[in-house]
Amino acid sequence: MDNLALLNDSKSGVAFAMVQGGVANINDDPKLVSIARMFYEPIWVWYREGAFKNDREQLKILSQLKGKRVSIGNEGSGTLVLTKDLFKTSGIAEHEMTAERLKPD
Structure with a gap:
């Protein structure tokens, strides 16, 4: 969640971040793009x-x-x-x- 916040903050200087699968919401983060899934993450x-x-x-x-x-x-x-x-x-x-x-x- 902290990484999502940094990506959404244009003043953070962060342009790329690793984010845990399932936590991003396209409605809350419409300008973010996922480039790849790194691995399957079981709970x-x-x-x-x-x-x-x-x-x-x-x-x-x-x-x-x-x-x-x-x-x-x-x-x-x-x-x-x-x-x-x-x-x-x-x-x-x-x-x-x-x-x-x-x-x-």
């Missing part, structure tokens, strides 16, 4: 063993995250945008979990 969901004791130890659908503490990506990251879209599609609101905007490290 990985990791969880601690034992976090889903009532569900036979497995996360099968995202709605099982309700009531859990979840790292959803930090501000300015594509992960945060994609996570919000996934949760919205799955019918999960941020207030239904402890949503943490943690950096990957």
Whole structure:
């Protein structure tokens, strides 16, 4: 998201940037052009063993995250945008979990 903001700011001096797939919106960024997809990027969901004791130890659908503490990506990251879209599609609101905007490290 930070890279998209730089591309949209004519004063930033940035003319080319790498952007995570799925975060740009043609309606919000009509002057941007994608030249290539570099690689397929799957969405990985990791969880601690034992976090889903009532569900036979497995996360099968995202709605099982309700009531859990979840790292959803930090501000300015594509992960945060994609996570919000996934949760919205799955019918999960941020207030239904402890949503943490943690950096990957």
